[in-house]
Amino acid sequence: MDLKLSTLLCLTLLFSTILNPALSELCNPKDKKVLLQIKKAFNNPYVLSSWDPETDCCDWYSVTCDSTTNRVNSLTLFSGGLSGQIPTQVGDLPYLETLEFHKQPNLTGPIQPSIAKLKRLKELRLSWTNISGSVPDFLSQLKNLTFLELSFNNLTGSIPSSLSQLPNLDALHLDRNKLTGHIPKSFGEFHGSVPDLYLSHNQLSGNIPTSLAKLDFNRIDFSRNKLEGDASMIFGLNKTTQIVDLSRNLLEFNLSKVEFSKSLISLDLNHNKITGGIPVGLTQVDLQFLNVSYNRLCGQIPVGGKLQSFDSSTYFHNRCLCGAPLPSCK
Template sequence: MKLFVIFLFYFFSLSLPSYSKRCNLKDEKVLLKIKLALNNPYHLASWIPDTECCNWYCVDCDPSTNRINALTIFQGNISGQIPAEVGDLPFLEILIFRHLTNVTGEIPSAIAKLSNLRMVRLSWTNLTGPVPSFFSQLKALTYLDLSFNQLSGSIPPSLSLLPNLAALHMDRNRLTGTIPESFGAFTGSSPPDLFLSHNQLTGSVPKSLGSLNFSRIDFSRNTLEGDISFLFGRNKTLEDADFSRILFEFDISKLEFPESLDTLDLNHNRLKGSVPEALTALENLQQFNISYNRLCGQIPVGGKLQSFTYTEYFHNRCLCGSPLPAC
């Protein structure tokens, strides 16, 4: 009898893992296909068949459904293309391939199937090809980061149709063409933070953007031109603005600024006029640069303006006053 009880205990102890396993079998098979497509990298060594895939490195499961809801592959020795099989994880909310410089190829169209995606970060890789317009179909997206790649072509105007987008990073690519006019008509309750720097964008910034209250904009290091004064105003909500190393040309003398502004970089443009008196009222201004422009006149005294150094003001046509030499 004692031996029979021991046998039963041993039998059921062996059987327990199969009953307690959370991992969805379909998701497990898809993940193993992804691992195989990436040539079985050591980074994914924990992805072993018939083990608890909810505990595998780089993945997370939703505790209410036990389905894979996050795939976050980051800083591994991984090469190849993003596998199309990622589109076969229907509950995925977070998709990250980041700091993987040997990941190449185009962004797979299979991602369009992932209607639950909230965050996509495909950054610091060597992805090529266009920015796919299918991202506009993923209405749950709040964060889209495609920065630090080799993407080319124009920016899809349809991205403005994303109702929940809070941040759009497409900086440090090879994008060409203009900033879409539609970006002045984002359908969400507030426009996303826009990071488009270090591309090859041309033309003027659409005036339609002036009707929205952006918090963060970075258009620096493009070949944009014209007047962007409509992006400023006392009633705006702008906090960080980087328009450096472009070709903007307008008179800044009478610009007004929101109290929220803490970063303003306008260096290396063709700005004219004098330093606006309104800048003295900005108590939150932490970073400021208007060097390499065509400004004249005395720098207003007050606020944070004298806390910045000579280098934030130098190389202007006839600017003077502290911290530059006296007029």
């Protein structure tokens, strides 16, 4: 081919690409169609004004495409601007790995069942919204989930025991809802990863399942519920648990008999019915935070470790606890 003709063809192709962006668009047309349907379902909000059918959807606000396949793999919609229910079309983005609706106070209705179709999903975050209804059982079908956050919503009902069937889960956030019933016994039977459990600020009741003794949780927050009875199964010398918050429940067990791992850095047991004394073993733990106030503890606070580095508010309002930093024992 003549060199001039070849150059002319190249320039023609270049200018046509510039003039017609569709020729250079990376976004998969099926994904683009679905995203435009989602925008329409939300009544074309201003926050999605960049979702222009004439531009590449891989460049749209809150949308990310895979660098190899160019399929939409992330949809993260933060901070207001959306109203109504989660559109059913979110389930029609088959390559989605991250789906987040966060700080969307006008987002209402139940968790969309079509989300169950997103088999590649690794992170699901629906938080700080006004979605309601139950925590759906179908979430257990998303076997690739590593992070599930449904906190700061209006979810009601019980926690589905099937969530323990998620083999790759690293963190489960169900805190700050209106959940009732018991913590599922199956939460002592997570296979594969042992997730951080955040169940605080709900209306959960009953005993903490003894099955939790079998697992080595890194972080547990069951605070501000109506949990009763023993919680000692959470602890153990050979565990690697770092943070435990069981405050503001109705727990009642003998703290003297509990053995704590040296990995523990934060322990909050305030506002319960815990009896016994502060175990000497806690002097061997490098605690950064401790609160055992408003319980029924008695005896002298052991000397050593970090126990005297906390002020009196850590220990006050117990039956007969004494010794530094509280008044000396008589």
